[in-house]
Amino acid sequence: MNKKMVFYILKRIGLGILTYLIVVTVTFWVMQLVPGGPWTREKALSDAVIAALNQRYGLDQPLFVQYLRYLGRAMIGDFGVSYYYKGREVTEIIFNGFKYSLGIGAAAAVLALIVGVALGTYAATHQNKFFDRAIMVLTTASVAMPSFVTALILLYIFAVNLRVVPTSPVGVDGIGPYILPVIAASLYPTAYITRLVRSSTLDVLGQDYMRTAKSKGLKPERVLMKHGLRNSVTPVITYFGPMFASIITGSLVIEKVYQLPGVGREFIRSIQNRDYPLIMGTTCLLALLLIIFTLASDIAYIIVNPRVDFD
Amino acid sequence: MKKNPLSFQIDVDKFGSASESEKRSTNLMRPNSTFFMDGVRRFIKNPVAMVSFCFIVILLIMVFIVPLFYPYSYDEVICYRYVERPDPSFNRLMPFTFAQAEKDAIANGVYVPPHIFGTDSNGHDYFIRILVGARTSLIVGFFAAAIVLIIGGTIGALCGFIGGKFDLIVMRIVDVIYSLPDILIIILLSATLSAVFDGNQGGALAQLGSGFVAIFVVFALLYWVGMARLVRGQVLALRKQEYVMAARANGAGTGRIILKHLIPNTMSVIIISAALQIPSAIFTESFLSYLGLGVKYPTPSLGSLASDAQSYIVGNNPKELFLFLIPAISICLIVLSLNLLGDGLRDAFDPKLQK
Numbered sequence: 001m002n003k004k005m006v007f008y009i010l011k012r013i014g015l016g017i018l019t020y021l022i023v024v025t026v027t028f029w030v031m032q033l034v035p036g037g038p039w040t041r042e043k044a045l046s047d048a049v050i051a052a053l054n055q056r057y058g059l060d061q062p063l064f065v066q067y068l069r070y071l072g073r074a075m076i077g078d079f080g081v082s083y084y085y086k087g088r089e090v091t092e093i094i095f096n097g098f099k100y101s102l103g104i105g106a107a108a109a110v111l112a113l114i115v116g117v118a119l120g121t122y123a124a125t126h127q128n129k130f131f132d133r134a135i136m137v138l139t140t141a142s143v144a145m146p147s148f149v150t151a152l153i154l155l156y157i158f159a160v161n162l163r164v165v166p167t168s169p170v171g172v173d174g175i176g177p178y179i180l181p182v183i184a185a186s187l188y189p190t191a192y193i194t195r196l197v198r199s200s201t202l203d204v205l206g207q208d209y210m211r212t213a214k215s216k217g218l219k220p221e222r223v224l225m226k227h228g229l230r231n232s233v234t235p236v237i238t239y240f241g242p243m244f245a246s247i248i249t250g251s252l253v254i255e256k257v258y259q260l261p262g263v264g265r266e267f268i269r270s271i272q273n274r275d276y277p278l279i280m281g282t283t284c285l286l287a288l289l290l291i292i293f294t295l296a297s298d299i300a301y302i303i304v305n306p307r308v309d310f311d
Numbered sequence: 312m313k314k315n316p317l318s319f320q321i322d323v324d325k326f327g328s329a330s331e332s333e334k335r336s337t338n339l340m341r342p343n344s345t346f347f348m349d350g351v352r353r354f355i356k357n358p359v360a361m362v363s364f365c366f367i368v369i370l371l372i373m374v375f376i377v378p379l380f381y382p383y384s385y386d387e388v389i390c391y392r393y394v395e396r397p398d399p400s401f402n403r404l405m406p407f408t409f410a411q412a413e414k415d416a417i418a419n420g421v422y423v424p425p426h427i428f429g430t431d432s433n434g435h436d437y438f439i440r441i442l443v444g445a446r447t448s449l450i451v452g453f454f455a456a457a458i459v460l461i462i463g464g465t466i467g468a469l470c471g472f473i474g475g476k477f478d479l480i481v482m483r484i485v486d487v488i489y490s491l492p493d494i495l496i497i498i499l500l501s502a503t504l505s506a507v508f509d510g511n512q513g514g515a516l517a518q519l520g521s522g523f524v525a526i527f528v529v530f531a532l533l534y535w536v537g538m539a540r541l542v543r544g545q546v547l548a549l550r551k552q553e554y555v556m557a558a559r560a561n562g563a564g565t566g567r568i569i570l571k572h573l574i575p576n577t578m579s580v581i582i583i584s585a586a587l588q589i590p591s592a593i594f595t596e597s598f599l600s601y602l603g604l605g606v607k608y609p610t611p612s613l614g615s616l617a618s619d620a621q622s623y624i625v626g627n628n629p630k631e632l633f634l635f636l637i638p639a640i641s642i643c644l645i646v647l648s649l650n651l652l653g654d655g656l657r658d659a660f661d662p663k664l665q666k
Contacts, residue, residue, distance in 0.1 A: 027499060145642075256602065271604075287495055
């Protein structure tokens with residue numbers, strides 16, 4: 001690690017904190033734009049009740065004071081209590097949902113990595129053969145399909161028609177209900193990683209050190225594994241941040257399709273319920289996770305690939 | 312005339328008129344080709360891109376012209392043509408079939424236009440809804456791309472030209488915006504805007520639907536940064552080119568350099584990158600519509616049509632599956648052909664990127 005690298009990492013961390021502050025600020029002020037306030041219900045509450053509620057949640061303070069308070073608490077991950085679920089902490093509701101979302105997201109990411117790297121490498125080493133062409137056509141087609149379409153089609157084929165997995169997790173034990181969500185969530189990243197690895201492997205295969213390794217008498221598989229893969233997989237590291245983002249985005253849809261009680265479904269519900277602290281908390285926490293992942297993948301990239309240019 | 316062989320005196324005999332064969336040698340073998348024409352030729356030779364291009368053109372003609380003279384309109388409940396009260400027998404008709412009242416009308420010699428894709432569960436003609444839905448999605452895409460092009464292009468060009476402190480500050484802002492989570496902000500904004508619009512019904516923006524406006528706002532606020540970086544990079548790279556220096560040395564002003572050198576040389580890259588924003592905006596719109604944050608009924612978009620029809624999937628009613636499949640396949644085909652078209656344009660007009 002040289003000086004430039006440390007400076008770069010510090011700069012990135014600073015930028016990450018700044019981004020988080022901006023997200024918190026934006027969510028706070030955007031929510032202030034909503035007319036009606038959090039107590040707008042089908043049945044109108046009396047003024048006295050609203051005043052009491054406002055006092056209880058600190059909403060009678062001037063806006064700027066509310067903002068500073070909110071900012072201060074958001075920095076330590078405290079987003080207050082939900083207005084809709086009586087007496088439950090926002091953080092607790094979110095982490096309850098995270099059990100499902102994170103499990104599915106992590107499984108989807110691992111699946112996408114393994115399948116993507118394998119397919120991409122195979123396609124590159126068999127360039128322009130039938131299998132390579134087929135992979136390219138499939139990946140091109142699958143990046144053009146919205147995630148809810150693939151999720152619903154999978155649901156129709158495997159759960160509704162073939163009945164190999166249950167359609168909903170309600171009252172079902174085991175991993176059965178989570179197989180389709182993982183596959184659906186991994187399709188887009190798999191296609192992306194496959195294309196990424198294919199093009200970077202093609203690049204690596206033409207390098208001089210590959211020829212040198214081959215001329216030393218190494219077996220082709222060993223050349224590919226030892227010298228090729230390490231270099232061809234480095235670009236995938238930069239995709240970790242965006243992949244996490246796409247999995248989060250996908251989880252909103254996938255949890256709706258498969259009726260999973262994850263954080264995405266909670267987020268959509270909180271919007272319908274006008275549960276302000278939950279909306280703001282979910283946005284901020286997801287953004288924070290996203291920022292951390294992007295930061296981690298950027299730092300990992302420069303550690304793995306020291307040739308990177310810092311300008 | 313006697314002449315010293317070392318003399319510089321001009322030999323007048325060498326300045327006669329050219330012979331026929333000499334004239335022929337200056338003829339052009341073929342007309343001059345511009346960069347643009349080269350690109351067009353490369354593009355036409357690419358079958359995938361040409362098929363996508365034709366598909367998009369046919370689609371554009373269909374979605375903008377057919378609704379003008381189609382016998383049904385997208386928000387018309389058909390049963391009111393025949394009966395006073397809502398009639399469920401008009402709902403979810405199969406393609407090219409008629410409800411009983413329509414059959415009676417046909418028996419009486421009245422011409423009843425066919426329902427090419429049948430009708431949906433609200434008794435609308437589905438074909439026109441699909442067409443108008445595709446139109447909505449395409450309009451979202453084109454406008455979003457235009458917003459990105461205008462805002463990002465202007466800011467990027469200014470950064471490249473002015474440079475210095477201005478460039479530094481704007482680029483730091485770009486860095487921050489780049490790492491904002493776009494989808495979360497879109498959802499947050501569209502949820503907020505839908506609450507705002509619920510307050511004032513009937514406004515022009517409220518008619519469009521909150522998701523629509525949120526997409527445009529977010530594209531205007533967040534997505535310009537990629538374009539700004541691209542344009543700035545292009546301008547900085549081109550300013551160092553020798554031919555720009557040559558033009559300047561020949562006395563060309565900034566205006567002429569921008570008009571004659573910078574714009575023609577950056578336009579292709581920039582427009583292609585803007586074109587690739589179109590499918591991404593269509594994607595975002597369908598995603599929001601699926602979550603119920605998109606366009607407002609009765610305005611259809613492909614995403615909202617697919618979302619409305621998703622109950623037939625879980626209900627396992629294969630007869631009605633087409634209500635889901637038609638909009639779903641339409642989105643896939645449109646996004647796929649726009650992606651392939653963008654790739655084809657990039658290959659044709661940006662040969663530097665080719666391997």
